[in-house]
Amino acid sequence: MVPLRTLGLLLLSWLTYGSNLTCPPRLDPVILDAPGIIEYGTEVHANCSSTEKRFEELTLWLGNKSCGSEIWDTDVSCDAPASDFQMKAVCIIKFNGTFQCSKELAITVYRNPEVRLSVKDGNVRQTDYELHCDVFHDTSAQNFSVTWYKNNKIFKTVPFIESHGKQENISDILTIDISREENFAEFRCEVQLDLGRQKPPDPVISTTYNVSARYAPEVRTYSNKKITVAKGGDATLLCDVEGNPPPEYQWTVDEEPLSETTDRLDIFQVNSSSTYTCTATNILGNITVQVYVVVEEMTTTGPAAVSNPEEKALENCGLTLMPSEVYVKYGDPASINCSTASRDVVKMSWEFSVGSSSETPPTVTWTVEKLKDFTAKPFCFVTLNDDNQCTIKPDIILYKLPDSVALSAVGNGSMREGEEHQLECVIHAVTPANKLLVKWYKDNENVLSDDKKNLSLSPPGSLKTLSYFYTFTAKKSDNGSLFRCEAEFQFGPAGPLVPPSMASKPYTAHVHYKPTFKACNSHYTGVENRFRLHDLSCETDGNPPPDIKWYYNGALIDSLKLLNRNDSGIYTATVHNSMGQVKTDVSIRVEYRPSLSCQMLYEVKVNEAPKTLCELEGSPPPDISWLKNGTEIFPRHWKKHESGNYSLKASNKHGKAEQHFYLNILYSPEFTESDTTVGFTADNNVSLVCNADGNPEPEIKWTHYQPADNVRETTVGRQKIITITRATSTNAGHYICVATNKVGNVTRSVILVKRDKIDHFFTYWWVILLLVLVIVIVILGLIYGNNRRRQGLYTFVHDQIIPMQSNTTVENGAQLLNGEK
Secondary structure: OOOHHHHHHHHHHHHOOOOEEEOOHHHOOEEEEOOOEEEOOOEEEEEEEEOOOOOOEEEEEEOOEEEEEOOOOOOEEEEEEOOOOOOEEEEEEEOOOOOEEEEEEEOEEEOOOEEEEEEEEOOOOOOOEEEEEEEEEOOOOOEEEEEEEEOOEEEEEEEEOOOOOOOEEEEEEEEEOOOOOOOEEEEEEEEEEEOOOOOOOOOEEOOOEEEEOOEEEEEOOOOOOEEEEEOOEEEEEEOOEEEEOOOEEEEEEOOEEOOOOOOEEEEEEEOOOEEEEEEEEEOOEEEEEEEEEEEEOOOOOOOOOOOOHHHHOOOOOOEEEEOOEEEEEOOOOEEEEEEEOOOOEEEEEEEOOOOEEEEEOOEEEEEEOOOOOOOOOOEEEEEEOOOOEEEEOOEEEEEEOOOEEEEEEOOOOOEEOOOEEEEEEEEEEEEOHHHEEEEEEEOOEEEEEEOOOOOOOOOOOOOEEEEEEEEEEOOHHHOOOEEEEEEEEOOOOOOOOOOOEEEOOOEEOOEEEEEEEEEOOOEEEEEOOOOEHHHOOOEEEEEOOOEEEEEEOOEEEOOOOEOOHHHOEEEEEEEEEOOEEEEEEEEEEEEEEEEEEOOOEEEEEOOOOOOOOOEEEEEOOOEEEEEEOOEEEOOOOOOOOOOEEEEEEEEEOOEEEEEEEEEEEEEEEEEOOOOEEEEEOOOOOEEEEEEEEEEOOOEEEEEOOOOOOOEEEEEEOOEEEEEEOOOOHHHOEEEEEEEEOOOOEEEEEEEEEEOOHHHHHHHHHHHHHHHHHHHHHHHHHHHHHHHHHOOOOOOOOOOOOOOOOOOOOOOOOOOOOOOOO
């Protein structure tokens, strides 16, 4: 027996002889497994198999490469390089010599661009820096976005649309200002390809640049503005100014310019007090610092300490060192002046192992261009005429800044919120180690200072490599924070005005923490076929960046699917990363335009309040209006005889709908006459008529009367008539008329009474007498009224002759009070 499925395929082959068709969905015999997205140049692996047991050939095309099999129940696999941006995988199954079908899958091939970040100075007045993120893109048409990060936090995202088949080198420019409060910031850019519905690859990340705040020159708070020197002595003046960009310096003395252009000015053999002025200038401004040099007469002094009795005897040689205590950076030049106030000098010089001496008593100078000898102990001596000799030794502290200061995390694991972690600061090749203070900073805030006071003294020049540790419990807020350690020499007040120091490069903390929803509305309303879960503005936070998935009644939902009216409900958004997951419920209402489904005819009862008769749908609930013959009406209840052509119109903010129908208003039967009594005389004909109105038209019938040969019931139009011919006393009685329709029924009673003829005679005479009486009363009333008109009340005027005329009205002096003329 041939399987039904295979029989269907063969039947399809006969109908499509000689064609190569896409396999029909219901009888799809091909299973094709290939990646939907692959990076350009990498190897693509695809697999093709069949659910059918019998076929002639199975072929898999992967790009331009073909792989095939003629063995039943065998899968076909193929590997090929992704060298074409329009790559496809096609699996073809051949059942016989005339029929084959195929399944095709497009493969998205992408190529990551090259990303370079450069920094340029900005406009002096508008911005500090211009950061250029250059994207070198040589791919097929691909969209991408450039995201800027400042201190590891998203600062700005710019989308780009790539032109098709064209090499595009794009540069996105970010202008930034760094405030003095920030001091410096870390910037990088990342390029993320947009591959539509495909999951995007990892972004391409540029190098990271640290940029510092730019500011005009300013004086440090601890700047010394007054220096006292011995007459004839030397001094070093420091223009203690900082600025970014580094300023240029110009010195003057008593308003006369000097040639020195650094922040340091050495003056020699100072004999008078003067005012030295330093002007520091950069592109953002300038500042002036004045240093007052005061010369004092000095008495001869001996050495600070005498190591043996012979030196003690020579304390009054008047030797002075300027400076007497020198702090020299390893490899820097050094110079010390030695002067004497004695006039009995035979010889004066320096004793040294490195450097040179200039001998012009009463001042001799020891100078070394690059001091690197930690054992150097030069001293100055003087021989007087009496052969007395004095010596004086300067205190020389030769310090060496570290070769490097490196900051790293202890251990290889990532930082996890709530766990204790350590940062290690390794200071390589530094001396003197016992004068070192290590400061720890988090985002420019000092969090710890460690001076290691327990360090033992080491021989001069002993280079130390030291490790310092900072232990803290990682918090979510630490993520993206910049940590650094700074090694600073603490030489005290006699040391350099600016303590020598070296800082590590910033270390960016990456703290993993459980995801959270930063912003996700608990209720959301969308429009049918225009709204997707992907469009919801559910902002999440977490590290590693969490994935968000949507569930409905426990089932995973495709967030790119357009929702319709049947998809309203409570959805669950789940975000998760390696630290955990969190859920939140979102009530989603899918709104849609109104729709009406009406019958051609509706029936309502009179006095009923209007209600929606049609099947109505719409969200939000539509507003309903009634129209009759195209004119809007506002019925409160239905009235009789208002049946006709009506329409309902439904509208909400998404649209309108209208349906027409005929409305039939029903009401129960109503008699045109009330209950009555009818008299008859024997041998006369009698007709009893029953007529009723109603919708639908009522059924009328007479009941409760005694049938007889002379009684006949007929129908004329909507009337039911009982005709009694030559009525007799047997026809007298109670006749009931009943009118019925589906709304209700009513009854009307007619009592038929037989009367004698004499009764009629007396009745007629009473009527005649009543008419005569009415006529008499009317005549009497007319006579009385006529007599009243002839009577009246008159007013006479004295001393005047009033002519009297019959049948005329008195004028010129008399007035008719009743108003008649």
